[in-house]
Amino acid sequence: MVIVSDRALSIENACVNVLPWVTRGICYYHLQQNIIKTYGGKELMYLVKGAAYAHTLAEYNRCMDSLRAAHPDLAAYMELADPNDVLNIYII
Known part of the structure; x- marks a missing residue:
């Protein structure tokens, strides 16, 4: 079983407590939306994507x-993200 989320605290807590x-995994689309909304970092998304897909x-x-x-x-x-949840280098 795999759970892919948007880093919502409620989902994280449920995973840790109910399904440890x-x-x-972290959904890259939602990660991107959270970053744009919180940091306004559209111009830096190429670095975020580069790190996420490294x-x-x-x-x-x-x-x-x-x-x-x-x-x-x-x-x-x-x-803050666990590298095991987001990075290809830990998945491949």
Whole structure:
């Protein structure tokens, strides 16, 4: 079983408390919408997408370093996610 969510706290709490063994994921579309709504970071979405779809740890780190330099708050939001939930480097 896999649960893919938009990082809503209620879904996260339910997963942790009711289904702790379930594989979780973050929907990139909803992640993108949350970022645009909260940070207005449309111009930085290429870095967010690069980090989210990175196939190597080096590629992920390169995108996140650029994101940290350009928008530290947005980078911190991205880093709150468990890498196992969002990144290809942990899925492949």
